Amino acid sequence: MDVNKRNNVRSLGDSGSPILFAHGLGCSQAVWSRITPAFAGTHRQVLFDFVGSGKSQLSAFSAVRYSSLAGYAQDVLDVCEAQGLQSGVTFVGHSASCSVGLLASIARPELFDRLVLVGPSPCFLNHPPEYAGGFERADLQGLMSLMDQNYIGWANHLSSLVMGAAQGESLSGELSDLFCSTNPAAMRVFAQTTFFADNRADLPQVTRPCLILQHQEDSLVPLAVGEYLNQRLKGSTLEVMDVAGHAAHMSHPALVIDAMRRYMAEVHA
Incomplete structure (x- = not known):
């Protein structure tokens, strides 16, 4: 199968060190549209949709493969291979795809320079x-039940959680539209996999440097989680952004761009 078609891969620019962007649950590569212009002309930027999301080929979706974040990590490795990326990649991921990127870096550490x-x-x-982690099991089971009973209601509820009340309706609406354009069956598998994953035991195996961009007020990820990651990821940097919500790359792109530029300018072994 053609991975570039399967994952709707787009490459922006053909020179400069590569940046690979990976979206979170229910989203698509479109969520990076406020970030990519800042790196045009200086980096080769690769964007893609996980199978089952965005404009990926739904026929390639496998509930078995994607019942584990390792299946999504394989998408990342497949995209890198299809694009001829062999080293020096800066991986930029949001939410669930952060763990996906960490798993990919464990499998192929030589591929990655650093992770954001x-x-x-x-x-x-x-x-x-x-x-x-922020949730009791019953909380997450309730979210899954809402998804089964009222998909549109679930999408609206989760998008308002992700964006934060302070961001207003336009960004929440943009995110809700993304959720609603994703195939519900594939979305349910991704949601189940995301919400109930536990990758804490994988953290000591990560050898590449990581920048952890934590939101100050995040309904999905408490501050303590960023601190936990910073303690367990060797050579990691924790930066707490003065942001309410869970998607600063959409709500406060300038903050994310600035943090990326500073971090990518640093010399890492």
Whole structure:
């Protein structure tokens, strides 16, 4: 199968070190549209849709493969291979795709230079007393039940959670439209996989440097999660953005661009 068609891969620019952008649950590569212009002409930028999202080929979707974040990590590795990327990649991921990028970097550390993680969480569930992911199992099961009973209501509810009340209706509406344009069956698998994943045990295996971009007030990822990641990812940097919500790349793109530029200018071993 042609991976470039399967994952609706787009490459912007053909020179400069590569940046690979990976979207989160229910979204598509369109969420990076406020970020990519800042790196035009200086970097080769590669965007794609996970299978089952955006304009990917739905016929390639497998509920078995994508019942684990490792299946999405394989999408990342497939896209890199299809685009001839062999080293020096800066991976930029949001939410669930942060863990996906970490898994890909464990599998192929030589492929990646560094990772930029926007709103990462290795596990959304609370595991007291050592870990506060932000949700009880019943909370997440309730979200899945809402999704089954009222998909549009679920999309509206989750998009308002992700964007934060302060961002107004336009961004929440934009995100809700993305959710509603995603195939519900594929979306349900991605949601189940995302909400109930636990990648905490994988963190010590990550060898590439990471920038953790944490939102100050995030309904989905508490501050403690960013601190937890910073303690367990060797050579990581934690930057807390003065942002309410879970999608600064959409609501406050200038902050994310500035953080990326500073981090990518740093010399890492």
